[in-house]
Amino acid sequence: MTFLTVVGIIAAVMFGIGAIAAVYRIIRGPSILDRALATDVLLAIAMCALGAEMAINKHTDTLVVLLVLAMFAVVGSISIARFMAKQDAS
Numbered sequence: 001m002t003f004l005t006v007v008g009i010i011a012a013v014m015f016g017i018g019a020i021a022a023v024y025r026i027i028r029g030p031s032i033l034d035r036a037l038a039t040d041v042l043l044a045i046a047m048c049a050l051g052a053e054m055a056i057n058k059h060t061d062t063l064v065v066l067l068v069l070a071m072f073a074v075v076g077s078i079s080i081a082r083f084m085a086k087q088d089a090s
Helices: 003-028 032-057 063-089
Strands: none
Touching: 003 032, 032 063
């Protein structure tokens, strides 16, 4: 077993634990902001996992997916922030 394989397994386990914790917060979150933050964390974990997979396997085939996930994360965060700002004003 090579060093790169061990690092990949450790990274996968850490990404998995983080994703499970984020999904738990999405389900149990007491407020919409907790759920929104957990969704952002889940998207960040997915993007990091894709980036790690590309680095380990030395390819850029999933770069478009990575960019689309980043776009969804930014647009989602901005839309939730605007929605919450309108709610607070009223």
